Amino acid sequence: MASALTDNDQWRHSVIMTRAMDPEVFDTIWTAIEPILPKPDRSHPLGCHNPRVPDKVCFRGLMIRLVTGASWVDVEALLDHQVSDTTLRGRRDEWIEAGVFDRLCEEALAAFDRILELELDDVAIDGSLHKAPCGGEGTGPNPTDRGKLGHKWSLAVDGHGIPIGWTLDGANRNDIPMLEPTIEAIAQRGLLCDIGTLHLDRGYDYPKIRNLLHGLGLVELDIQKRGTKPPPGTPHRLTLGLRWIVEAANSWLSNYGQLRRSTDRSTRHRHAALCLATIILITARLIDYRNRWSPNP
Numbered sequence: 001m002a003s004a005l006t007d008n009d010q011w012r013h014s015v016i017m018t019r020a021m022d023p024e025v026f027d028t029i030w031t032a033i034e035p036i037l038p039k040p041d042r043s044h045p046l047g048c049h050n051p052r053v054p055d056k057v058c059f060r061g062l063m064i065r066l067v068t069g070a071s072w073v074d075v076e077a078l079l080d081h082q083v084s085d086t087t088l089r090g091r092r093d094e095w096i097e098a099g100v101f102d103r104l105c106e107e108a109l110a111a112f113d114r115i116l117e118l119e120l121d122d123v124a125i126d127g128s129l130h131k132a133p134c135g136g137e138g139t140g141p142n143p144t145d146r147g148k149l150g151h152k153w154s155l156a157v158d159g160h161g162i163p164i165g166w167t168l169d170g171a172n173r174n175d176i177p178m179l180e181p182t183i184e185a186i187a188q189r190g191l192l193c194d195i196g197t198l199h200l201d202r203g204y205d206y207p208k209i210r211n212l213l214h215g216l217g218l219v220e221l222d223i224q225k226r227g228t229k230p231p232p233g234t235p236h237r238l239t240l241g242l243r244w245i246v247e248a249a250n251s252w253l254s255n256y257g258q259l260r261r262s263t264d265r266s267t268r269h270r271h272a273a274l275c276l277a278t279i280i281l282i283t284a285r286l287i288d289y290r291n292r293w294s295p296n297p
Helices: 007-021 023-036 055-068 072-078 085-097 100-115 175-188 207-215 236-253 267-293
Strands: 122-131 149-157 163-170 197-200 220-223
Touching (some): 007 023, 007 055, 007 267, 023 055, 023 100, 023 267, 055 072, 055 085, 055 267, 072 085, 085 100, 100 267, 122 175, 122 236, 149 236, 149 267, 175 207
Parallel strands (some): 122 197
Antiparallel strands (some): 122 149
C-alpha cells in the first residue's frame, strides 16, 4: 500500500512514534494504568511466594516490545534481566484477561473527546496488511507478499486520525467482510450515530455495501468509483480525498515493530498491541495540546 504522507507528515508521525518511550509519555500512561491493574494473588497457604517483579518494569517491557518488535528474550536483555521473558508474557496475559488494555483505551478516547473532541463529521475506513511469520490465529497468506503469512486490520479513524474502531483477521481476508465488524466496533463505543460522512476507497464500491451502510444509518457516503483514474501527474494525496487520514494512521501504526511484523500467535495479543499504540497516540496528542497552551508545561 502506497504511503499517503507528505515529507512533513512522515516526520511528524515518526516523531510521535519515537515518543512512545519518552519519559513524559510513559509516565503519563503508567499513572493511568497503575490503578486498574489486577492485584497480585497472595493466597499461597505458606506465604512463600517469590518476590514479584514490579508491574512498572513489566509495562516498560511491553512498551519496548511494541516499539521495537524485539523478541521477548531480547526485551529481557534490554531490561538488564530484571524480569524473565516468561514473566513478561504471563503479566501481559494477566492484564489482557483483566481487560486492562481495553479499559485504558476507552478512557483515553473519552479523555480526547472531552478535551479536544472527536471529529466525527468525517470518518474513514481502510485495511492494512502486515507480516506474521509465526502464523497462528488470525493469520493467512498475504496476496501482496508472495503468499507469505500475514495479518490484517480494518481501521476506522476520525478526522484527527484517532482510531475509533477496528477488527483483525488474516491477510487473505478481503476488506468487504471486515467492514461490518469495524462499524460494529464503532457502534459499541456509541459513536456510530454521530458519523457525518463515511469515506471509503473503490474496493467498497458495490450496491450491497451501500445498502448495508444505509441500513446501519450511514447515509452520507464518499466511496471512490471503481474504474476511475486520476489525471497523470496528480499528487497521490489529492486522489485520496479525506481517505488520506486513515492512510496516514495505518502508516503511523505500521511504524511499531510489533504490529509491522507480528510474531504474536493470538488475535487478542495483536488487539492489545493496537490498544496500546492508540493510547500512546492519544497521550502524545494531549500532551502536545497542553504544552501548546500552557506557558509552563
